[in-house]
Every structure is written in C-alpha cells, then in structure tokens.
Amino acid sequence: MGKPFEKITVIGTGTLGTQIALLAANAGYDVTIYDVREGAFSETFDRLRSSIEAKGIAPMIPWDQLDAIQGEIRQVTDLEEAVGNADLVVESVPEDLEIKQDVFKKLGKKAPPKAIFATNSSSMPISRMEESSGRPEKCLNTHFYNILEGMNMADVMGGTRTTQDVIEQGIAWVRSMGCIPLTVKKELLGFCFNRVWRAIKREALWMWGNDFVDFRDVDRAWMNFTKMKMGPFGLMDGVGLDVIHAIEMVYYDESGDPKDKPPKALKEKVEGGGLGVKSGRGFYTYPDPEFTRPDFLDPSA
Numbered sequence: 001m002g003k004p005f006e007k008i009t010v011i012g013t014g015t016l017g018t019q020i021a022l023l024a025a026n027a028g029y030d031v032t033i034y035d036v037r038e039g040a041f042s043e044t045f046d047r048l049r050s051s052i053e054a055k056g057i058a059p060m061i062p063w064d065q066l067d068a069i070q071g072e073i074r075q076v077t078d079l080e081e082a083v084g085n086a087d088l089v090v091e092s093v094p095e096d097l098e099i100k101q102d103v104f105k106k107l108g109k110k111a112p113p114k115a116i117f118a119t120n121s122s123s124m125p126i127s128r129m130e131e132s133s134g135r136p137e138k139c140l141n142t143h144f145y146n147i148l149e150g151m152n153m154a155d156v157m158g159g160t161r162t163t164q165d166v167i168e169q170g171i172a173w174v175r176s177m178g179c180i181p182l183t184v185k186k187e188l189l190g191f192c193f194n195r196v197w198r199a200i201k202r203e204a205l206w207m208w209g210n211d212f213v214d215f216r217d218v219d220r221a222w223m224n225f226t227k228m229k230m231g232p233f234g235l236m237d238g239v240g241l242d243v244i245h246a247i248e249m250v251y252y253d254e255s256g257d258p259k260d261k262p263p264k265a266l267k268e269k270v271e272g273g274g275l276g277v278k279s280g281r282g283f284y285t286y287p288d289p290e291f292t293r294p295d296f297l298d299p300s301a
Contacts, residue, residue: 088116
C-alpha cells in the first residue's frame with residue numbers, strides 16, 4: 001500500500017502519542033516526535049512495555065522490532081525543528097481545549113504550508129481547533145486506540161472546511177499502518193467507536209461511583225463475557241484516569257446533563273495521584289494488577 005506522506009511529526013509523547021509514533025515508524029515513515037520534556041518518549045515506552053508484559057499480551061509489533069524502531073525516531077524539544085519539514089503533524093497533547101488550540105496556533109505559524117494537521121483528541125471535534133491553525137481546510141481528527149495491544153483502528157473525521165482530499169489522505173495513512181479507518185461522515189462528539197466505548201465507560205463509572213457494585217465485578221463480568229484480558233476499569237487505568245476524567249467532562253460540558261458528569265469518586269482518585277498505569281496505581285496497582293492473576297476469574301476463589 002502506498003504512503004500518502006513521507007515525514008510525520010507527533011506532538012506529545014504520552015500513551016497514545018508514543019504508540020502512534022512507533023506505528024508510523026514501523027510502517028516506514030520518517031518520524032519526529034516533539035515533547036517539552038526530554039526523555040518523556042523513553043519513559044512512556046518503558047511504561048507501555050511493563051504494562052503490556054504484565055497483562056500477558058503479545059504486542060502488535062514484536063518487542064525486538066519496537067526496540068529497533070525506537071532508536072530510529074528523531075526526538076526533539078524545539079517545535080520549529082520538529083515540524084519544519086513535516087507532511088503531517090499529529091497533535092496528541094492533554095485533553096484540554098485551550099492547550100490544543102494553542103498548539104494548533106503555533107503549528108500554523110511554524111509548519112510548512114503543505115502540512116496537514118490531525119488531532120488525536122479522544123472526544124473533541126477538530127472544528128474546535130481548526131481556526132487556530134490558520135488552515136482549517138487541512139485539519140482533521142484521527143483518533144487512535146491502544147494500538148500495541150491490538151486495537152488497530154482509528155476514528156477519522158473532518159471539520160467544517162476539511163477538503164475531501166485531506167480526509168482521503170488521512171484514511172490512506174491509517175490504512176498504511178495496518179489500522180482500520182472508522183470514517184465519521186459528519187461531525188459527532190466522540191466520533192465512531194469511542195462513543196460506544198464511552199457508553200460502557202459511563203455506565204461502569206456510574207455504578208461504581210454510586211457504590212452499587214465493586215469495580216472488580218464489572219471487570220470480571222466483562223472479561224467472562226467478551227473473553228478479553230481486562231475489563232472496563234483495567235482499560236481505563238491503561239488510558240489514564242486523568243484523561244478519562246477530562247474526556248467525561250467534555251461530554252458533560254457539552255450536554256449539561258447531570259448523568260454525564262463523572263462521579264466525584266473518580267475526581268478524588270485523580271487528585272490523590274491514582275492515575276492508573278502511569279502512576280502505578282488507579283483502580284488496580286501496577287505492574288501486577290489483580291485482573292492478570294489466575295484466581296481473578298476463579299468461581300471458587
């Protein structure tokens with residue numbers, strides 16, 4: 001499959017930014033990553049490795065290849081250097097609209113006119129950032145999931161003025177990396193599969209937050225039913241509970257519906273430093289979470 005771009009820059013090396021960079025490099029793209037903190041990429045890579053190995057999951061790309069690929073990715077802390085020759089710039093910074101708009105404004109000034117801008121936002125439509133870029137016709141959503149764990153798919157959605165050619169290039173890019181493009185035909189908060197996942201997540205958080213059920217039993221039920229290696233709460237730990245809370249607040253701020261507001265208990269957990277895998281504790285403790293143990297689904301335990 002042909003590549004629609006040559007040079008890719010990823011802005012932000014958190015859980016998903018790091019995985020996008022690795023996937024793109026594995027597909028043969030010339031990849032540069034930018035993060036204000038030197039060493040962030042390596043730290044995230046090591047954390048991802050520990051988490052995936054603890055879950056007993058074989059990564060989508062074998063570890064020996066990932067180790068080699070990691071060394072091929074150019075790491076910079078200067079934004080102008082990072083995007084100077086980019087064909088595609090993928091923003092993957094925290095789920096905060098003001099931060100994202102500021103990033104897009106800077107990209108619009110520093111990236112070459114040819115560059116297309118994509119956001120990996122977990123919920124926000126690109127229309128909320130496109131004007132900041134100065135090139136709304138070249139902006140789109142490309143929201144990836146936990147790629148290395150086998151979730152090889154991405155939501156693709158245009159903004160208010162995104163050209164069809166840009167959308168098609170975004171779809172081709174997703175496909176070229178071995179991922180399934182989930183195309184959203186018109187603007188929708190949360191995109192395609194993320195809205196399905198969000199419905200499950202909201203109900204699980206509501207039941208736990210209002211003390212109806214133990215989160216472990218929700219995960220046990222999910223793992224038993226789907227045969228997956230973890231349940232909704234284990235998945236949320238992997239994403240980061242601070243990110244989960246921010247995403248849920250996007251939906252709540254949009255609707256104003258009290259049912260959409262994340263439970264107070266989640267906010268308290270985040271404020272107490274329980275962020276999930278990245279802090280070593282969330283709903284579970286890491287690197288040896290309960291759901292990976294043989295007795296977690298044992299009826300007699």
